[in-house]
Amino acid sequence: xxxxxxxxxxxxxxxxxxxxxxxxxxxxxxxxxxxxxxxxxxxxxxxxxxxxxxxxxxxxxxxxxxxxxxxxxxxxxxxxxxxxxxxxxxxxxxxxxxxxxxxxxxxxxxxxxxxxxxxxxxxxxxxxxxxxxxxxxxxxxxxxxxxxxxxxxxxxxxxxxxxxxxxxxxxxxxxxxxxxxxxxxxxxxxxxxxxxxxxxxxxxxxxxxxxxxxxxxxxxxxxxxxxxxxxxxxx
Amino acid sequence: xxxxxxxxxxxxxxxxxxxxxxxxxxxxxxxxxxxxxxxxxxxxxxxxxxxxxxxxxxxxxxxxxxxxxxxxxxxxxxxxxxxxxxxxxxxxxxxxxxxxxxxxxxxxxxxxxxxxxxxxxxxxxxxxxxxxxxxxxxxxxxxxxxxxxxxxxxxxxxxxxxxxxxxxxxxxxxxxxxxxxxxxxxxxxxxxxxxxxxxxxxxxxxxxxxxxxxxxxxxxxxxxxxxxxxxxxxxxxxxxxxxxxxxxxxxxxxxxxxxxxxxxxxxxxxxxxxxxxxxxxxxxxxxxxxxx
Numbered sequence: 001x002x003x004x005x006x007x008x009x010x011x012x013x014x015x016x017x018x019x020x021x022x023x024x025x026x027x028x029x030x031x032x033x034x035x036x037x038x039x040x041x042x043x044x045x046x047x048x049x050x051x052x053x054x055x056x057x058x059x060x061x062x063x064x065x066x067x068x069x070x071x072x073x074x075x076x077x078x079x080x081x082x083x084x085x086x087x088x089x090x091x092x093x094x095x096x097x098x099x100x101x102x103x104x105x106x107x108x109x110x111x112x113x114x115x116x117x118x119x120x121x122x123x124x125x126x127x128x129x130x131x132x133x134x135x136x137x138x139x140x141x142x143x144x145x146x147x148x149x150x151x152x153x154x155x156x157x158x159x160x161x162x163x164x165x166x167x168x169x170x171x172x173x174x175x176x177x178x179x180x181x182x183x184x185x186x187x188x189x190x191x192x193x194x195x196x197x198x199x200x201x202x203x204x205x206x207x208x209x210x211x212x213x214x215x216x217x218x219x220x221x222x223x224x225x226x227x228x229x230x231x232x233x234x235x
Numbered sequence: 236x237x238x239x240x241x242x243x244x245x246x247x248x249x250x251x252x253x254x255x256x257x258x259x260x261x262x263x264x265x266x267x268x269x270x271x272x273x274x275x276x277x278x279x280x281x282x283x284x285x286x287x288x289x290x291x292x293x294x295x296x297x298x299x300x301x302x303x304x305x306x307x308x309x310x311x312x313x314x315x316x317x318x319x320x321x322x323x324x325x326x327x328x329x330x331x332x333x334x335x336x337x338x339x340x341x342x343x344x345x346x347x348x349x350x351x352x353x354x355x356x357x358x359x360x361x362x363x364x365x366x367x368x369x370x371x372x373x374x375x376x377x378x379x380x381x382x383x384x385x386x387x388x389x390x391x392x393x394x395x396x397x398x399x400x401x402x403x404x405x406x407x408x409x410x411x412x413x414x415x416x417x418x419x420x421x422x423x424x425x426x427x428x429x430x431x432x433x434x435x436x437x438x439x440x441x442x443x444x445x446x447x448x449x450x451x452x453x454x455x456x457x458x459x460x461x462x463x464x465x466x467x468x469x470x471x472x473x474x475x476x477x478x479x480x481x482x483x484x485x486x487x488x489x490x491x492x493x494x495x496x497x498x499x500x501x502x503x504x505x506x507x508x509x510x511x512x513x514x515x516x517x518x519x520x521x522x523x524x525x526x527x
Binding site: 077149 | 412416417420421422423
């Protein structure tokens with residue numbers, strides 16, 4: 001059975017409809033990449049799944065239970081964690097406090113110690129305010145903070161945004177380790193090559209709709225690019 | 236020596252202002268709400284304490300401890316019923332809502348207790364009158380010391396609470412980014428409600444000191460609010476440590492002003508407040524422009 005089941009989800013900001021009738025499934029242990037141009041509705045979709053945005057219509061089912069109307073903090077308790085776009089750390093809290101404040105009721109392998117094992121670069125930074133970290137360090141804290149709740153589903157929104165390529169590589173190396181352990185991951189990634197490499201399955205969005213869905217291995221880059229820019233309709 | 240004495244008395248007075256301002260500072264720091272009913276909540280706390288003193292014949296301090304859970308519950312419910320709704324509709328609505336709440340509290344107190352002036356001083360026993368003569372021009376009152384010690388303890392405990400405990404981190408995280416806090420599993424609604432409960436509880440402590448040091452009536456709240464508000468602004472909005480310093484600065488300004496002329500006491504506090512406002516928010520340039 002699928003861990004996450006999204007059914008005809010509609011999301012709006014006032015009159016603007018950002019997500020239009022999106023449906024898809026994420027199986028346990030799977031890594032799904034959401035791709036699409038800016039404004040395709042990826043961030044809104046993730047925020048709705050995390051409970052930060054109330055959808056206008058449709059259903060979100062997690063582990064067999066309808067969670068469409070649950071607030072974000074209760075979804076975290078059930079095992080959904082989102083690394084939000086722009087990282088959104090608590091700048092006035094130290095790195096250690098940023099991690100510890102996210103400790104949830106769920107038991108599991110993640111605590112400050114195990115997060116530091118995955119992101120050893122944070123070890124000397126623990127007592128620093130999050131505001132004083134570099135972009136890569138901030139991203140590491142953001143991912144670590146999400147892991148602290150021991151999620152069953154980890155969602156990542158553009159983790160590479162604003163980071164140097166070398167730093168992105170190191171973030172993805174850490175992620176690959178987490179994925180290899182069998183975590184279920186949904187990630188938004190602008191870099192197509194990277195998305196196809198890390199993901200099992202790809203969902204491509206265009207103007208709020210899913211225009212392409214398939215196995216990362218079987219899809220060729222050309223098809224994805226066409227779907228990405230919406231070229232299929234004219235072709 | 237009279238100046239030294241004035242400064243010392245100002246520190247004692249300022250510690251009282253700091254306790255009054257503490258809750259105001261918490262609510263502004265965590266929720267960005269300026270609670271215009273804060274002074275009235277303090278006075279309400281004083282009245283509840285008074286009722287317990289009258290009924291049970293205990294000292295005001297014991298009565299305050301009994302009143303404390305009531306005030307905590309009141310603060311919690313206040314957030315869930317009034318403040319939460321008002322927070323959703325912009326920054327002006329909480330201001331209006333708490334302004335209305337202030338009027339409601341004042342009128343409820345008027346109906347219940349009549350406009351008579353009350354004091355907790357008499358029932359506090361010798362504490363209100365006890366003092367030590369240090370030198371001929373310098374005396375230290377027991378009550379002044381008590382308020383100062385309690386103020387330092389309250390602010391110190393809050394500092395430890397915010398920096399060492401999980402609920403403290405939760406409050407700071409929610410204050411900085413409520414949306415992100417929800418995403419890491421923090422119930423922002425509950426956190427806000429606890430912050431309000433804490434603020435109202437400390438307001439009641441301010442009310443207790445008000446009742447012991449002097450007198451109160453149903454409309455004493457707004458005056459206390461002004462002093463509390465000035466203490467918060469002088470110390471820097473959103474900074475707890477600053478509020479303690481701000482309260483004491485206000486107290487010292489008032490007693491020094493009174494040294495020049497008793498009529499200058501309140502106005503010199505206001506002057507300090509205005510000077511800080513002008514200095515901090517670049518008002519200096521504005522004043523110059525207006526003058527030109």
